[in-house]
Structure formats: structure tokens, C-alpha cells
Amino acid sequence: MSAVNINSGDELRELYRELILDHARNPRHFGKLEDATHSAEGINPLCGDKLKLYLRLDAGHRIEDAAFEGSGCAISVASASLLTDTVIGLDVPGAMSYFTAITRRMTDVESTEEVLDLDKLLALEGVREFPSRIKCATLAWHALKSALLSHTSPVTTE
Amino acid sequence: MSAVNINSGDELRELYRELILDHARNPRHFGKLEDATHSAEGINPLCGDKLKLYLRLDAGHRIEDAAFEGSGCAISVASASLLTDTVIGLDVPGAMSYFTAITRRMTDVESTEEVLDLDKLLALEGVREFPSRIKCATLAWHALKSALLSHTSPVTTE
């Protein structure tokens, strides 16, 4: 048997950082938000990822609480988990600017601009080397946008 | 303008022999046979050739009269005309053996056997060099077979 020399482990490690694996295994804010004011579904037909994002906005359009349920790969679950961590406490424009920053950062390989402090979300950086996984990383964020715009139909990443 | 040297006129002349052109221009037994006992339609979707063959058989299964109508290329009209000339007076097995001899002669390039005296039908020999025209030459013959077997549906050569 030919021994396989796995010399490209670094990129994989970059993708599956400890923080990602942690959020994938123990997603924060997981479950249904009974008193949600906004929600949206995200579906990635590629891998069958499916999640529902719930938001509770207060009278001043601030995100008081967020949660999600569903199933998916490590990247999409971790991304959704990080999302909820991030957006709680933000107002709508603030949350939308995270949507913009994250999706631009993922899809535009050249992008290095730092308009926002992405903080823990930078753990998703490794995805940039895996174009076929970008949709996993952005699924929850598209659901966020859809929920904030009060779209009720599911969004897909294809 | 580049002058074109047409050096392959012989095969064309073989295809369009005088006898063929004569039968194409002045088809014999052309028209409807009012008291036909058998008939069949032949359609060649390739060129839109369409002809109807009429036969009158007597009590002893002899072909007393034959006629055809329709329109088609020189080859198919001449072939139909030659067919009517040939089969009048023959009994059913006799006519069928002409069907067999002609179709074999057309489709089997190797065939040289002379089971029948093909006589004027040998004027169709030139078609053998033009595979795409064999269906024209055999269309009326397939209609003959179909009429003799009392098929009522149109036959096509495709």
C-alpha cells in the first residue's frame, strides 16, 4: 500500500479551528425562540443543511435575543452559533453591516478591509481557501438578512 | 472565381440514366385505380416523397392492373413507374420475388446474384453508389409488399 503523505493539513486545520469545532459541537443559542418577532429559514441544497433563525426585536429595532435550530455541517452550525453570539444587542443597521462584512469577506478573496471588528467571526477565515464551503459559512447570514427584511420564504444558497 | 472541375459526372449519369429521367418525366400507369383490390401508401419523410400504389388482383391472385399517384423525386417516381410496368401480369409470389430481388440488390452492395431477370429495373443500379437515395428507389417496392400483405397503414422508409 502506498503511504499517503498528508502535507496539506494546515489549510484543513485553518478551516476546522478549535473555535469552529467548539461552536459546532456546542452551538450557542440553539433552539427555538418562542417569542420571536422575526424568523427565516436557510436551506443549502448542496449538503442538505437546513436551519431556522429566530430574532426578537424590541420597539427600537434592537435585537434583544437570537436563536437557531436545524442541522448542518460544522461550518454552517458554527457560523450560525457565532452569528447569534454576535448580533444580540445590535440594531438592524448594525446587524446588516455584519452581514455585508462577512459575505464580502467570504466571497471576495481579495478583501482585507476591516470596516468592522469581526472578532470571533474571524474564525471563519479558513473557509476562504475552500470555495465550495463558502455557502455553508454564509447560510445563516443570508437567513439573518432575510429575517431582518421580514421575508417569510426560505432562502437557499443556490 | 475558382473554376470547379466536375470530374465525377459519370456516377451522376449512372444515377440519372435516360431511362430513369424518362420514367420520372412520363410516369407509366400514373393515376388512381378505381377498382383496386389492394393499395398502400409509401412515405419517405426524408424528402417528402409520398405515393400511393394501387393493385387489382384477380381471383387467382394475379396482378391484373397496377397504378400509382403521388409526388416525389426522379428516383422514386421512376422506380414506381418501372414497378407498375414490371408487376402487371405477375402472381403474388412472383411480385414478391421482385420486391426481394430489388431491395437486396439496393441495400447489399456486394449482391450480384441474378435470381431474376431484372430487365429494365437494372436502370436503378446507379442508386447503389448513392446510399442516401436507396430509400427513394425502394419506397414503391415497400408499398408493393405492404399492399400485397394487405397492410392498410402507410409505410415509411425510416
Place this chain on the structure above:
Amino acid sequence: MTQLQHSESNIESIESCRDDFPALHQDIHGHSIVYLDSAASAQQPLSVINAVADYHRHDHANVHRGVHTLSHRATEAYEGARDKIQAFINAASRREIIFTSGTTESVNLVAQSYCRPRVGRGDKILITHLEHHSNIVPWQLVCEQTGAELIVVPIDASGQLDLENFDEMLADSVRFVAIAHVSNALGTINPVKDIIAKAGQLGIPVLVDGAQGIPHMDVDVADLGCDFYAFSGHKMFGPTGVGVLYGRESLLNDMPPYQGGGDMILEVSFTGTTYNDLPYKFEAGTPNISGVIGLGAAVDYLQNVGLDRIARHEQELLTYMTNQLAEIKGIKLIGTAAHKASVQSFLIDDIHPHDLGTILDHQGVAVRTGHHCAMPVMEFYRIPGTTRASLALYNNFADIDRLVTALDKARRLFA
């Protein structure tokens, strides 16, 4: 015959395109080939042939559902071709570009998914007398299935639509209009933009059969304003087995899927199935991946040469051909509309087209003969068929001279 002067034109440069087409560099019956049958199916430039072969050498896998590299490459190439086509015909969104197996399937899709649920007894579907069978029979089937009625815009002796009573026809219960951009048998370029505008005023959707439009002119679906535009890869120097249906998004959204299968669903269960978004809702099963990629390469090729240059070149050739043919004794030109694409049907003496086709082929000249899948046109002229010479960007003046010489030989043979 002497060749016209055409010093003013861009011919010198476009003539070199011919070198890109391997099939045009061979002898037929001892003569270099003259291919005048592009309206039936065009030849492929090497770039298209290679795009398909290279795809299979390096990048093939099934699309959309795979996470591995080849699948990703295949998906990118496939979806990239969709973007090219969107830009090529100026559609508003890539969701409006549906890959089909060809014009025929595109028309059938609209007939079954759009019209069938929407028409019934008393309703009318309007077509014209110069349509290809692919834009007739699907509507006949819908009429049979629903009780709707097919009505037909007449043509005149030149092969132009006779639009004198068009407004009244349209106003009388017409629910759908399906019309060729260009007639394949006659070459007529129809005034589709006007027709679409009139139908639009009455809220009647229009499908344009663009099979013969797209290879010859710059097609802009936004400018035309049509609701559906159908075309085939193999008539625009791309592969067989692939075509496009452009459809306005709002209409496509309201249509049920045409076929069921993989890729066109989001979720399948025995209690209920959710269809996928556009365009995937209409692309059931594994698509013609290499065909679509080849079609993308064909679009690249056409854009490199330039649609305007192609149109100019073809118009010059058409004028030359028409003039040269008109000089032949015993010829009857079928299809003499004022606005024409580079197609000419004709009859010579009483020589049957099929015989003429054989005689031309024997001299290396490939033309199509017969009814060209437009039997109603033949019926109109009371002829069984025609001989048709159709030109593409790779033809030149010498091709036309060869045609004329070959026709001369045929006349002598049958004299």
C-alpha cells in the same frame, strides 16, 4: 458570374474565421466542401470542440451536489455558462436562463407548464403560417389537451407575415402568442418587437422561437420585451442536445415544474415535495453539463467575432447570393421578404429538390432539401419542398460561386 467587388467590407478579417472550423477543411466526393446547411445545424469552431473535450479530460463530475474538487469545477463551469448567456441576451437575471435540450424542448416546456393550465375552450393561441414544426405541434398538443384553438397569422407571396388583420385577431380571445424570430425555410425576419408591443398592450404573453434568430443577430430580450425566448446550441456553433429557454422571472415563478427529478427539488418526502428556486425548478435530472459548457464557449466565440460583424458579413453574402441565383434560368426564389436572414430557398425548373441535393452534394456542395420542418409553408406555395442554401459567418463569396456552378451542372444533367 464574376465575383463582386467588396473592398469596403470587413471580409478579409472575418474570412479567417473559416480556419477555426475543422469540418470545413475536408473534401466531399473529391471537392473541397461548401457547407450551406448551417440553418439545419452549424459547424463547431475548434474552441468549442476543445472546450467539451478538455472538460471531460480534466474537470468532469456531476454538478451542484458535490463537495469535491471536480464537482466544484464542473459546477463553476456550468453556472459560468449561465452567466455568459444571461449577458449575451441581456436577461435581467441568471434565474431567467433555463437550460433545456433545445428549442423544441423549450417550446414544449412553455406549452405544457405555462399554457396548458391557463387555457381552455374558447381561448386561442396565436402562431403564424411560417413556423417550424417545433413551434406548431406543441401548441396543437395543448389545444388537443385543453380545447383551446390555434389561430394562424397568414403570410403573403414574398413570405412576409400579413399583419393587416392582426390587431383584430389578437383582440379575439388570444391568450398566448408564439412566433419565430426568423423563418428557417424562408429567411424572413419577423417584426417581433412590434408584435410583442401589441400583445403587451393586451397583456398577452409572447414566446419568440429564436432558433434562427440567435445565430445571426444581436438578440436583446429586454429590448424585445418578450416573455419567453427559445433557442438551440447546435444552430449557434455549439453542441447538440442543449438549448435555452429565457423566461421572464415573474412568469416562471408562477409555473409548475415541467419534469420531476433530481436537482429541481428542495425537499422530497412521500407526504409532499418542495420545488427548488429558479432556474433549478425547471432543470430536472443531471443536465447536459458538457453541452452547456460547449455552449458557453460558442457564446465566447460569437462575441469575439462580433455579432455586428457577423450580421454585416452575412448580409453582403446574402445579397450576392440572391443576385447570383436570380440570374439562373428556370429558378424560382421562395422567400423574398424585405428583411431576411442569410437563407435562400428556391426551385429550379421541374427538378425535384431531392435530386438537386444529390447533384450538388456530388460536387461538394451541402444544401438542405425538402420541407425544412415547415410543411405549412410548403402547402402555402403548393410545393413539396425546396432546396435551401443557408449561410453562416464562415461562408464566403467563393462558396456561392461554387453553388451556382453546381446548379448549372444540375440543369444540364436534367436538360
Place this chain on the structure above:
Amino acid sequence: MTQLQHSESNIESIESCRDDFPALHQDIHGHSIVYLDSAASAQQPLSVINAVADYHRHDHANVHRGVHTLSHRATEAYEGARDKIQAFINAASRREIIFTSGTTESVNLVAQSYCRPRVGRGDKILITHLEHHSNIVPWQLVCEQTGAELIVVPIDASGQLDLENFDEMLADSVRFVAIAHVSNALGTINPVKDIIAKAGQLGIPVLVDGAQGIPHMDVDVADLGCDFYAFSGHKMFGPTGVGVLYGRESLLNDMPPYQGGGDMILEVSFTGTTYNDLPYKFEAGTPNISGVIGLGAAVDYLQNVGLDRIARHEQELLTYMTNQLAEIKGIKLIGTAAHKASVQSFLIDDIHPHDLGTILDHQGVAVRTGHHCAMPVMEFYRIPGTTRASLALYNNFADIDRLVTALDKARRLFA
């Protein structure tokens, strides 16, 4: 892992087949490719790639209606492929071989043209729980359109059909049976011959979805006794965008056309249209000429290698793969039927298949992950998807070893 002894086999000779496939000679992420995704789409041997390219270099024109040399060559090649396929699956007549765009279209054709006019409220269409979406959704659409009901043969934990109550199910108003020859997600080879015999006794026609059958075994439709058999070119080393519907002539004769267009008619007029004979009645429009020719070349290739040898080779590989996988800690094999084609689905620990797919791809190993267009199967096992390794004639033991090594790495990464 050590490689098994396999001295007795014909492996040495069949291994050289791998050289025929250009796509298998490349590196992915720095590793020589291990292609284990043939059940989604197979790679093409050079002979198929060249058959398609050569056709376009020399012989392309539209088929059937042309009198010139290229059209004649194209028609001969296209119809010659039909003869090859007739012989390949032992159909009684070439009229029974209909070219489609793939399995999906073949199934939809039968659903719409055969079933839709024949079923109504109270009638049942029988499928199984392991079908691909392409053999589910078309029947759901017919049920919606007609009021008929879909009933589903259950499966057991190994992924085999549970046929205990099959006779009673069948006897209860079933009008049509549609069943996979081989499950793409589970690999199960279904006892289609028995099922067809039982349905036959009740006069119920059967369609076999042969998409996964035809690449792996000698298929004989006369021996099976099925009424319809559907398959795709791209799963049997041929082109995308082309497939076959075999149909029993007597049934096809009684069916209305599926699509309208060129070539499928004898005569079109506005007062009435006469359809063409079989098989042309079902081949509307310009077909996928080069695809069909490529499919013919794929059949030649398969017959040269020998279906029996392929089946033996794949069974040896499958046994080896199953044994090797079973040794991996935390693995769960999905699809463990007694009779299986060379496909294995599995799960490892709680690693999501999509993550696994990425990790394997990064080591050059191409597998498919997800629901494999068989969501009801996933629902049955209560899983979102699996990782699936599927083998074809060009795979070898080293490929399996590479898979196992790569899985090991994934486990360590997620540990």
C-alpha cells in the same frame, strides 16, 4: 491496513483500463486523484471523448432530413448507435430504443405519456422507499394531475426491500410499478425480475430505473421482462445530456407523443398532424447527435472490457472496501443488503458528511456527500445524509486504501 491477496483474479488486465481515462491522471490538492464518485457521474474513456470530437471535426450535420454527405454520415452514426444499444440490452427491435436527455426525462416521458392518460382517482402507482428523486417526483406529479395515489414498498434496516406484503399491495388497484434496478444511495440490487413477474401476472406494467444498473451488470430487457427500462449515458462512461428509454413496442405504439416538434411527425398541417413511426414519434426536435454517438462509443468500450469482467472486478473491490471500512472505529455502514452493487454509504462518529467530503477532497479522494437525491432513504435512517464511495471499472485496491487513510485523518482532525 494491508492489501488483500487477489492473485486469482483478472485484476491485472482490467487494471490497465485506468489508463484509458484521462481524468484519472491528475493531481488534486497535490495528491493523485482517487475518484470514488462514479455513481453520480462516471469519467469518460478517451475513445468516447474522441468519438465526440471526431464527429464534430468531420461528420457533423443535422440528421434524418439531409441528402448531403455529412448529413448522411451523421444519420448513419446516430442510427448505428441505436442498433448498438438495442443489441446491448437485447431489445426486440430498434423501434423500442428511444433517445432522451437522460434517465430523468425517460421516467417523465413514461409518467406523462403512458400513465397520465391511464390513471385516475382510486388507482395506485407503486414505487419503493429507496428510489432516487427522479423516480419519485414524476409520479408525484402524475398523482397530482390525475388524483391517483402513490404507494411505497418499505425497506428494512439493511436497505433491502421489505416484500412481505408485496402481493397484497400489488393486488390493491395498482396500475403501474416503477422501481430502481439498483439503489444509488444504498447499493441494493433489487429483485426486479421477480417483481416484474408478479406484476406481469396481474397485467401491471413495470418501469425499471436502470440508471445504476446498466453500468455494473449485463442488462437483458427480454430476460427481465420489463415494459420500460430507463438509463443515462453519463453513468455508463458516456456523455451527459443523453439517455435511453427502452419501451415495449406495443405499449409505445399506444402512447401519445411526449413532445411536439420536428422529426416526430410525418405530416403537419393546421387541420391535423400525423405522427411519425417509432422510435421517432418520441424524438422531437434535433436530438443530441454527438451525445448519442458518444454513448455508442461507450457501449463499444463496455463490451470490449466485458460486462462480466467488470462485474467480477467491482465485486472484489466492493468486498475489500466493505471489510476495510468496517474496521474503522466509529463507522456506521448504511446499506448492507445481501446483493449489492459497488456503492457504500457510511457515517463516521458525528462528523457531518459535508465536512468529511471536504477533508477527503483535500487528500485527493472524491466522494459524494449528502442525500444523494434519495431523501426518503435519509428520512428512513433519520440522518441528514451520508458519505458515499462508489466504484467503477477503473478503480483499484489502492484507491480503497487511500480512502481509508483519508478517513483516518478526518477522525484525527475531529477527535
